[in-house]
Amino acid sequence: MNTVVCLKQVPDTETLIKVAGTTIAAEGIKWVISSFDEYAVEEAIRMKEKMNAGKVTIVSLGPDRVIESIRTALAMGADEAVHVNDGAYYDKADPYATAQVLAAAIKGLTFDAVFLGKQAIDDDCGQVPAMLGELLGLPVVTQVIKLDVAADKKSATVTREIEGGQVVLDVPLPAVLSAQKGLNEPRYASLPGIMKAKKKPVDVKNAGGLGVSTGPMTVIKEMSLPPARQAGKIITGDDAKAKAAALAKALHEEVKII
Amino acid sequence: MPGTLIYAEVQKGEIKKGAFEITSKAKELGGEVSVCVIGKGAEAVAPQLAKFGADKIYVVDGPEFENYVPEAFVQAFVQVAQKVQPGVIFCSASAQGKDFAPAMAARLNVGAISDCVDVKKEGDKIIAKRPMYAGKAYAMVESMSNPQVISVRPNALGSKEIAGAGAIEKVAVSLDAAKITVKVKAVEVASTTEPDQTEAEIIVSGGRGMKGPENYKMLEDLAKLFGPTATTGASRAAVDAGWRSHSYQVGQTGKTVSPNLYIAAGISGAIQHMAGMGTSKVIVAINKDAEAPIFTKADYGIVDDLFNFVPALIDEIKKIKG
Numbered sequence: 001m002n003t004v005v006c007l008k009q010v011p012d013t014e015t016l017i018k019v020a021g022t023t024i025a026a027e028g029i030k031w032v033i034s035s036f037d038e039y040a041v042e043e044a045i046r047m048k049e050k051m052n053a054g055k056v057t058i059v060s061l062g063p064d065r066v067i068e069s070i071r072t073a074l075a076m077g078a079d080e081a082v083h084v085n086d087g088a089y090y091d092k093a094d095p096y097a098t099a100q101v102l103a104a105a106i107k108g109l110t111f112d113a114v115f116l117g118k119q120a121i122d123d124d125c126g127q128v129p130a131m132l133g134e135l136l137g138l139p140v141v142t143q144v145i146k147l148d149v150a151a152d153k154k155s156a157t158v159t160r161e162i163e164g165g166q167v168v169l170d171v172p173l174p175a176v177l178s179a180q181k182g183l184n185e186p187r188y189a190s191l192p193g194i195m196k197a198k199k200k201p202v203d204v205k206n207a208g209g210l211g212v213s214t215g216p217m218t219v220i221k222e223m224s225l226p227p228a229r230q231a232g233k234i235i236t237g238d239d240a241k242a243k244a245a246a247l248a249k250a251l252h253e254e255v256k257i258i
Numbered sequence: 259m260p261g262t263l264i265y266a267e268v269q270k271g272e273i274k275k276g277a278f279e280i281t282s283k284a285k286e287l288g289g290e291v292s293v294c295v296i297g298k299g300a301e302a303v304a305p306q307l308a309k310f311g312a313d314k315i316y317v318v319d320g321p322e323f324e325n326y327v328p329e330a331f332v333q334a335f336v337q338v339a340q341k342v343q344p345g346v347i348f349c350s351a352s353a354q355g356k357d358f359a360p361a362m363a364a365r366l367n368v369g370a371i372s373d374c375v376d377v378k379k380e381g382d383k384i385i386a387k388r389p390m391y392a393g394k395a396y397a398m399v400e401s402m403s404n405p406q407v408i409s410v411r412p413n414a415l416g417s418k419e420i421a422g423a424g425a426i427e428k429v430a431v432s433l434d435a436a437k438i439t440v441k442v443k444a445v446e447v448a449s450t451t452e453p454d455q456t457e458a459e460i461i462v463s464g465g466r467g468m469k470g471p472e473n474y475k476m477l478e479d480l481a482k483l484f485g486p487t488a489t490t491g492a493s494r495a496a497v498d499a500g501w502r503s504h505s506y507q508v509g510q511t512g513k514t515v516s517p518n519l520y521i522a523a524g525i526s527g528a529i530q531h532m533a534g535m536g537t538s539k540v541i542v543a544i545n546k547d548a549e550a551p552i553f554t555k556a557d558y559g560i561v562d563d564l565f566n567f568v569p570a571l572i573d574e575i576k577k578i579k580g
Contacts, residue, residue: 013510013530017394024395035511095360096369121510123390125372127360130328134364139440140328142357145504157443161505163269163353163454165447167325171440181497181511182504217369221385222398226536232557240562244570247542247558252578255540257460257484257519 001054001153003044004109005078006102006116006128007037009062009069013121022220023091033069036117039179042186044115045077047149054112055079059105061098063087067202074197075189081202082109089207094216095123099131104210106136111174112153118143118178129178139171143180149173260345260382261290263405265335265362266307267354268297276350276412276457278310281422283415284348285311287379291422292316294338294429296331298324301428308424310417315426316342322433325442326354328361333438334431336365341429344405346384348377351409353454359409368403375414375516375537384408392510392533412457413516452481452489455508460484460519463491463508463535467524467545467564471501476568477523483575484519491515491535493525509534523564527552544568 011017011029018025033041044056058073058081060066070081082105089101106114114136119126126142133140145166146159155172161180171177189197207213235250237243252258262284266277273295284291292314295304300319307315318334335358339347347362349355351373363370374386375396386399386408401408455461462481464474474490481488492502494509508515510530520538525531527543527550535541536555543556544564553559560567 011391013392015391016529017391019395022397024391094369095372096364099364121392124392124514126356127363127370127372130357130360131364134361140361141440143353161353162326162445164452165445167442168444168446169327169440170443175440180504181507217403218371218399218401220397221400223390224396224398226389226393226396229536229541229555231554232541232559234553234559234561240566240570241574243560243562244567244574247560247571248574248578250558251519251542251575255519257540258575258578 001047001051001113001149002111003047003054004057004059004106004111004114005037005040005044005073006114006132007041007058007060007069007073008034008120009060009066010034010120010122017225019223019225022223024223031065031069033072034117034120034122036119036121036179036181038186039181039183040115040117041073041076041078042184043147043179046184051153057081057109057111059102060084061086061093061101062090070202071197072189074200075193076187077193080200083202083204084207084210085204086206092216094218095125095127096131097214097216099128099135100214101207101210101212102128102132103135104212105205113174114138114176116178118180129176133176136176138174138176140176141169141171142178144177145180145182147177147183260343261292262287262346262348263339263342263344264291264293265347265349265355265358266293266295267350267352268295268300268303271299271303273303273306274350274352275417276352276355276410277307278417279412279415280348280350280410281307281310281312282417282420283377285420285422287377290314292342292344294318294335296323296334304426305424308422309419311420311422313423313425315424317426317428318431319428325445327438327440327442328357329438329440330433331358332362332365333433335362337431338429339366339405345382347405347407349409351411352457355409359407363407366405366407368405368407369401370407370409371399371401372409374408374410377408377410389514392514392530393536394533411516413459451486453487455489455491455506455513455515458487458489458515459517460488461491461508461515461517462488462521462523463493463525464496464523465493465525466495468496468501474502476572480521480568480572483572483579493531522552523568525552526550527555
């Protein structure tokens, strides 16, 4: 089974975010693969292993630093990559512009499915999967937590999360599938995997070379930090019962929620 | 001036409250407010939108809209959008809205702004406020596209009653069935009647301090005391330990929530968790470690063993409620 996995490099979740103009300050950021994209990489590798055939192609948009995350995915077991190394395009890209460039990079490839995370954990937009499907003219299933591909690779049965439950869907392939937590447990790259990854091919492109001229359709005008929360009061009392009575009273009289 | 078109979601035969919230907000912002309600049974409930500010209500009803599949709903909505020619389209950023909005925007060849917590108007432009990095930062975003597609987080705006003309028009849409290739095989709805965490007004959440899956029963009992708008949540540590399913996870790789009351039991308050619940109106933290970082953000802190405290709290709330 041939798959394409789109991945985004994002600040690690431990990162303390500082604002710089209409973006975040670049200092002190540890860059990692967005966690939902890691599930996508893992699922693609598992499909290849299960079918015992095919290859996994990573596609990523971003500046030079992104190559480290691409190499990580290659070390996990992906086979090759397309790096749209275009910092100028990336800096302005909104989800629509990102989907445009990913679609252009994917169009020439041979694949049975495109995997990616349900959202990137930096901008949290969650739009690229559906937009990519639309641009590629493929069906889309978002928030996938279980996937079974038919032996002929012509269709798949997928389970996705909905509010208060799950829905099981039949989807023809190729399709765009976005990964939700719970789909799998991503592996760590092995040492031999890391060594092999260094030799795997990475095709470097830019947005202009892919024929993409569409600019972003949304723009960030201003960025700010949320107002800092102040510590409130510690409820004291002789025992749990006394403290519980004090809290219940506060929820009743001050918060007025009971 | 071009008006606003709203996508109203129907679930279990009811209009989701997020639709009322965005409809009344759109009315407040000005211009004609049209609402498109799609779903099986939509016709029966559509008139409710009038008292939240809907001037025109387009109803798309039929058995083919019983279960949501994006292609069918996008096709139907786009036909209504072509009729209305709105300058702004609002959706709720519910689980379904998050799937629907970008697909619909792409079909209209425009961009979208997702999961906003506030919107204001500058001329014909909507400026939307949205969290990024799971709430560690906020961005003010403007759309250059026409129409501007914006999804708004449930609970963020609140709804208010504001009268609209409420003219109802039933729309017969023609679906291109050949394009609807994703088929629903089964829907498994959990027996719970609890609201989704993103829409709950009260969340009782448990972390590593819960020590095991069996102890969540007392958090469920506590949540039940607050009524049908309350639910339970969990920290990443509890989810990764397998005590609760991922759908309960609050935080950067789980759900971002903003309830009126968030009770954190046995949660230390890692930066990723705080990002996901930091905009809760009132935070109560229960932890036996007085140094737990969550106490620096909590409105009410209780330093105690949760296994003693939570049952005591349940008793005390029962007393107040009589």
